Amino acid sequence: MDPKVLIEKYIEGTLNKEEKKTFEKLRVEDEVFDRLAWVHDNMAQVTKEENDPVRNMIEEFESEHTPKLQTAFTWKKLLVAASIFIVFGLAVLYNVTRPVSADDLYESYFESYPNVVHVTVRGENEKEVSIAFEAYETDRYEEALTRFGELYKDRGTAFYLFYMGNALLELDRTEEAIELLKEFSTTEDNLADKAGWYLAMAYLKMNDKESAKVELKKVVEEKAFNATKAKELLAELE
Amino acid sequence: MDQKSIADLQSDDRLKLKSLYDGFRDAFFGFFQSWHVDENDLPDIYQEAFLALRKHAINGKLDTVKCGMKTYLFQIGKYMIIDQYKQRSKFENIEPHLHLAGEETVDIVLDPHDFLNAEKRKLKKFFKELDEKCRELLTLFYYRGLSLEEIAPMTNRSNANVVKVQKHRCLEKLRSRMLN
Known part of the structure; x- marks a missing residue:
């Protein structure tokens, strides 16, 4: 029997004895099939939680604890964007056609990713991590780079690569x-979906607009980190 | 346990809940970081533990408990972390340190249907990232419990079969993201 039909019958609760046997067998032997059944089994709970207003409230509380850097950066970005806007506006005013360069775009869009990894009170044994992120948060990128490198060597945790890239x-x-x-x-890291956006930024910095566009398109398609901005930036690059 | 805190927890008052949430957060993070719990996981685990604590308050489970709310919350956190890491032996020896002196410890067993473990949190994240049509369809089917026949006219689809095919496609999207 077609596994698709089997799954549908399972969802409808209309499997007969024989089909139930096949179903159980497939769950053990076929990882893809098993995962699909698992998704179905958990959808009721997931959609229920998704619609829980208190859960959404709690998620907001938690997001307020993510580093203050984000707000600071928003202002910085706004100022950079505003100044570019003014420069561009003046250029138009004086009837000078000056296209926005890749570098300008990079400057207006790039902001290094905030520390979302290491939060609040740390135990003494996490001191090295604290020092590394402190360096990163206070723009001492040389030092942060070295420290992240050491931590990555010692622990192999993938997100250090990401922060090294940002530094x-x-x-x-x-x-x-x-x-x-x-x-x-x-890598499988939680932050891995953010790599595409920063790769695009890097290509932009290198004035490699074509590679930047390729990365940005991927970001938009995969609805990865900063997909909306990626769309905006793509339009500016076209 | 302090009755006023229980009442605050049962409410859906934003300020009261925020005060409790923020009040335990630093201690929770500090404590479990010393357990070498991956720091990436802690915000999620804390949110889940706090929501489970609230459910227990609403179900009246906290009314007769002798220990403090913080101890209870930490026990929930511990349960969730053990569930996530499945390395019971590594964590068991910490148990004696988990309550304040003079307090009674509580054994907490959580119903897996009462909280989202790491896998289900991942599923929820992918669900959130689905296109709106899929989210609507799956919400109507799974959350509202509507039949395919009922969903068809609500979503401007010609018949139940079309809904079925599209629902399958949406589940497939989630399945493939879960396996990647």
Whole structure:
């Protein structure tokens, strides 16, 4: 029997004895089939939780604890965007046609990813992590880079690659950043969906608009981190 | 346990809940970081533990408990972390330190249907990222419990079969993201 039909019958609750046997067998032997049944089994709970107003409230509370950097960066971005707007506006005023350069776009769109990994009170044994992120948060990127590198060597946790990539972008060591971000994008890390956006930023910095566009399109298609901005930026690059 | 805190927890008053949520957060993070819990997981686990605590308050489970609310919350956190890491032996020896002196410990067993574990949180995240049509369809079917026949006219689809095919496609999208 077609597994699709089997799953449908399972969802409808109309499997007969024989089909039930086949179903159980497939769940053990076929990982894809088993996962599909699992998704169905958990959808009721997931959609219920998704519609729970208190849960949404709690998620908001938690988001308020993510580093203050985000607000600061928003202002910074706004100022950069505003100044570019003014410069561009003046250019138009004086009837000078000056296209926005990749570098300008990079400047207006790039902001290094905030520390979302290391939060609040830490135990003494997490001191090294604290020092590394403190350096990152206070724009001491050279130091942060070295420290993240050591932590990655010791622990192998993938997100250190991501923060190293961000530090390298801040240090204008773009080619090295690209290497690390590419490597990071292939990992299973929670932050891995953010790699595409930063790769696009790096290509923009290198004035490689074509590669930037390729990455941005992927970001939009996969609805990854900053998909809306990616769409906006793509329009500016076209 | 402090009755006023229980009442606050049962309410859906934003300020009261926020005060409780923020009040336990630092201690919870500090404590479980010393357990070497991956820091990426802690915000999620804390939210789940807090929501489970609230459910227990609403169900009246906290009314007769002798320990403090913080101890109870930490026990829930511990249960969830063990569930997630499935390395019971690594965590068991910490148990004696988990309550304040003079307090009674509580054994907490959570119903898996009462909270989202790491896998289900992932599913919820992918669900959130689905296109709106899929989200609407799956919500109507699973959350509202409507039949395919009922959903068809509500979503401007010609018949139940079309809804079925599309529902399957939406589930497939989630399935493929879960396996990647």
